[in-house]
Amino acid sequence: MVEPEVREPTFFVLAALASGAKHGYALIKDTAELSDGRVNLRVGTLYAALDRLQEQGLVAIAGEEVVDGRHRRYFALTDDGEALLEAEAARLEANAKQARAQLRTRYGHARIAAPTGAVS
């Protein structure tokens, strides 16, 4: 079976958990920060994603506490989650490498074509 591509919000949730267990609001802040503000998760969306990631065995509940009368549940990356994040990061790096190689080729062609082109 071909592994489905990891969507950007999921990727950043996993990436945020890579540095340690986090509670819901910390995850929202970290995903926004790691994505330069591109991923702004709403709370309902975050918990839907965490449900799905738990079902896939990529994330697990790491503990709960009550702070100032407010319930906080901590989530952590599992070994499978870490492996998926690692694989996805490698895939993105390989993609970026290919794109840069293609761009270098394009710049190379442009340099060769420039002297003989109509525009000079």
Next chain:
Amino acid sequence: MSGLEARYREALRWYPRSWRDANADALVGTLLDAAESEGREAPNRSDLTNLAVSGIRTRFDTIAGPRVRGIVATNALATGVAFSLTQFFTTSWAPLAEAHHLGIGDRIFGPFLDLGPILTGLWLLALIGAVLHRAALTRSASAALVLVVVAMEVVRNVHYTSGSISQYALLFNAGLGLASLVGSPRDRRSLVLLLAGWFAVFAVIDFSNGVYLTQASIYLWALGPANAAGLTMALASTCLIAAAIANIRQPETAVVILLSSVPWLLMWGAEIVTNPVDYFEFPFPLYGAGLLLVCYGVCVALVHRARSRNSSTRSRP
């Protein structure tokens, strides 16, 4: 409890109760953290909308999550392709039907004896979409198949010809088409295995007693009036297997089995309704309906119980 917390808890009614029992405190805690950081004392509209959408989606997922829906769709696609292709080679395509010494009726179009090849074409398109991971192609072909089946049923009622497809075969195709729409059948290996499994079943039946070739209809094999009792027992047994699986706390597998049986159940229902018998002299359909109702009821109850147990175990830190 603050006014803000009460408003958030009220908004969580969109979620199923079992989900709320396990997750409401954590979710409300996060909502309150977010509101505090933004200096808000009332929920904003986008949060409430997001909770409504997420809650409804969770309700759907509670019945059957994406993974379960994907497996159901894969089963339906493989079953539809296998039945349709077999029907095509044994009944719809005249040269092969002649080779099997079947009674040949009028050719409806080209070398075809009925409208089945239209369905076969759509099933194959859906299969190609699944194999190439073109979900849009699979969805479009399956949706077109359901619409074509509805059109065929309307035409069949208005103007019955020898090329019309029986109501139970149409309903079976519609059921499978709808089931293939509930998820994304992306698992190519499962598709191949299921297709191979169905063709092996057909081959075994053919070699053992030649049922489907001599009767020229695998649908008749699956559900002729003579086989209604057999299918009732098969559905009841399937249900009990699903119930046993749910009882060992594997509710998702049980749901896959239950949902995958729905097209067969539809075909069974169509047969019972369209071929009325004297229920006083031959009360089997009534007993059968009662038996299936009990079996499905027990199974759904066990799935619900297994899910509640699993959910309470999972939410424990």
